[in-house]
Amino acid sequence: MGFEADSLQRIFLASIILGEAISSQIEYIRMPGFEGYRPTDPNPIVIVHYTPEDGILSCCLACLQNENCHSYFWNTRDFTCEMYATRFDNNHTMSLEQKYGEQYYVKANRCEMAGFIWVNDLLFCFQIYTNSYRSHNESNLACSKTEGGRLARIDTNDKQNHVKITILSLNGVFGGFWIDGNDLAQEGVWKYSDGSPMTTTFWNTAQPSNKFGIENCASMRSSYGYLWNDRYCEDDINYICEIV
Numbered sequence: 001m002g003f004e005a006d007s008l009q010r011i012f013l014a015s016i017i018l019g020e021a022i023s024s025q026i027e028y029i030r031m032p033g034f035e036g037y038r039p040t041d042p043n044p045i046v047i048v049h050y051t052p053e054d055g056i057l058s059c060c061l062a063c064l065q066n067e068n069c070h071s072y073f074w075n076t077r078d079f080t081c082e083m084y085a086t087r088f089d090n091n092h093t094m095s096l097e098q099k100y101g102e103q104y105y106v107k108a109n110r111c112e113m114a115g116f117i118w119v120n121d122l123l124f125c126f127q128i129y130t131n132s133y134r135s136h137n138e139s140n141l142a143c144s145k146t147e148g149g150r151l152a153r154i155d156t157n158d159k160q161n162h163v164k165i166t167i168l169s170l171n172g173v174f175g176g177f178w179i180d181g182n183d184l185a186q187e188g189v190w191k192y193s194d195g196s197p198m199t200t201t202f203w204n205t206a207q208p209s210n211k212f213g214i215e216n217c218a219s220m221r222s223s224y225g226y227l228w229n230d231r232y233c234e235d236d237i238n239y240i241c242e243i244v
């Protein structure tokens with residue numbers, strides 16, 4: 001199954017009653033922190049000073065009940081809750097908590113609610129499935145069980161690198177992963193599962209090879225540094241999904 005980054009801490013608020021309506025599960029995700037700066041533009045939409053007894057849940061609830069709130073800073077020292085109409089994504093690891101006593105939470109987006117990995121810089125939502133061996137077609141069907149899901153379309157250098165680095169960070173032993181793309185309709189003419197042409201590819205040297213005349217599906221291969229290999233579509237291997 002999928003993995004979740006250890007650096008993210010999550011607050012679950014299940015079935016919180018909001019007036020007459022009962023919200024579906026809404027999740028807030030703690031971000032790793034910013035590199036020593038506070039966002040000053042735009043300004044917070046609401047600042048609330050809580051007591052130590054109120055705790056972070058009061059801030060979380062206040063954000064949940066404000067439809068304009070998409071993220072908040074919680075100050076663990078003076079119990080100030082600052083709500084923002086946007087969210088600030090940042091990969092830097094220096095912790096605001098260490099520097100200012102603050103924690104930053106964002107309202108999970110559709111990708112994160114599905115348990116996928118959101119890469120804000122690339123607007124890319126993906127998940128790596130390990131110990132989940134399926135054929136190419138079965139993998140695509142498994143991906144599509146999540147709304148908007150399909151086999152991952154690796155159509156930029158940044159996506160190729162990001163997925164590769166994420167796989168390497170799992171420290172597992174993997175053979176390969178199915179991704180979107182096949183030449184089933186016409187040998188040598190590679191298309192995505194919806195029939196559109198593959199514009200960008202990351203084949204390893206001497207690939208696609210169409211070995212034994214039966215290799216028609218695209219995969220990322222560990223022994224190729226996760227450059228691509230065409231292989232037999234019925235092979236049961238791991239796979240990578242995305243949500244679009």
Ligand SMILES: [Ca+2]
Pocket residue numbers: 183187188208210213214215216217230
């Ligand atoms: Ca082929």
Ligand SMILES: [Ca+2]
Pocket residue numbers: 207208209210211215229230231
């Ligand atoms: Ca091959």
